[in-house]
Amino acid sequence: MRKQIAAANWKMNLTYQQGEKLLDEILHEKIALKQDQQVVFAVPFPYLIMAKSAVANEQNYFIAAQNCHHKKSGAYTGEIAAEMLHSIGIPFCVIGHSERREYFNESNQELAEKLNLLLEQEIQPIFCCGEPLSVREAGEQNQYVEVQLKESLFYLEASQLKKVVIAYEPIWAIGTGKTASSDQAQEMHAHIRQVLSKQYGADVANEISILYGGSVKAANAVDIFSQPDVDGGLVGGASLVAAEFTAIIKALKK
Numbered sequence: 001m002r003k004q005i006a007a008a009n010w011k012m013n014l015t016y017q018q019g020e021k022l023l024d025e026i027l028h029e030k031i032a033l034k035q036d037q038q039v040v041f042a043v044p045f046p047y048l049i050m051a052k053s054a055v056a057n058e059q060n061y062f063i064a065a066q067n068c069h070h071k072k073s074g075a076y077t078g079e080i081a082a083e084m085l086h087s088i089g090i091p092f093c094v095i096g097h098s099e100r101r102e103y104f105n106e107s108n109q110e111l112a113e114k115l116n117l118l119l120e121q122e123i124q125p126i127f128c129c130g131e132p133l134s135v136r137e138a139g140e141q142n143q144y145v146e147v148q149l150k151e152s153l154f155y156l157e158a159s160q161l162k163k164v165v166i167a168y169e170p171i172w173a174i175g176t177g178k179t180a181s182s183d184q185a186q187e188m189h190a191h192i193r194q195v196l197s198k199q200y201g202a203d204v205a206n207e208i209s210i211l212y213g214g215s216v217k218a219a220n221a222v223d224i225f226s227q228p229d230v231d232g233g234l235v236g237g238a239s240l241v242a243a244e245f246t247a248i249i250k251a252l253k254k
Contacts, residue, residue: 004252005232007040008239023054025242033060064092070113086121096128098171108151133172167234173214189229218247
C-alpha cells in the first residue's frame with residue numbers, strides 16, 4: 001500500500017523559537033496516523049536536530065532536510081553532504097524543488113547525483129518535478145516532466161526507485177495562490193505513474209508515492225488528496241500555520 005504523506009516545506013522561514021512553537025502546536029493536536037500515513041517536516045538546516053528531537057516519540061512523524069550537495073564531500077564551503085544528514089539521523093531529503101532549479105540552476109544530471117548519494121546513505125529522497133507556466137500554456141507539460149523523470153531517475157534499479165517519493169509541482173502554482181484543479185493534478189500524477197510503469201512495470205509504479213505541491217491549503221486538500229493517483233502533498237506556506245497544516249494532515253486518504 002502506498003504511503004499517504006503530508007510534507008511541510010518551511011523553506012527559509014521562521015526563527016528557531018518560532019519553529020519550536022509551530023512543531024509543538026501541531027504535535028499537541030495528537031493526530032493519530034494510520035500505518036500508511038506519514039507526516040514529514042522539511043526544516044532549515046539549523047533546526048534539524050531540534051525538530052528530530054521534537055518528533056522522536058511520535059509515530060510516523062519524520063524530519064527532512066530541504067537539500068543536499070551533489071558531491072560526497074570536499075571544498076564546498078557552506079554546503080551540506082548527504083553523509084552529514086545520515087550522521088544525525090535525518091531520514092528524508094527534498095531535492096529538485098523548483099526554487100532550487102530556478103535560482104540555483106540545478107540540472108537533471110545534478111539531481112541524479114544527489115539521488116545516488118542520498119540512497120547510498122539510506123535517506124529517502126523527495127524528488128520534485130514540474131513545469132513552468134509557459135510550458136503548461138503550450139500544452140507540453142507531459143513531455144517536460146517526463147524528461148525530468150528520465151534524466152534524474154531512470155538510472156536507478158527498481159529496488160532503489162521504490163525508495164523515492166515524487167512531488168509534482170506545477171511551478172506556476174507555487175506561491176502564486178493559483179492551484180491546479182484536482183482534475184489537472186490527477187491527470188499529471190497519472191501520467192507520472194504511467195511513465196514509471198513503462199520503465200519499471202506497473203507493480204513498481206503503483207508503489208511510488210506521488211505528492212502534489214502547489215498552493216495546497218486546508219480548503220482544497222481534501223479535494224486534491226481524494227484523487228486516485230495523488231498520495232498527499234508537499235506544502236509550503238500553509239505548513240507555517242498550525243491550524244492549516246493540521247487540517248491538511250487530517251485530509252490524507254483514510
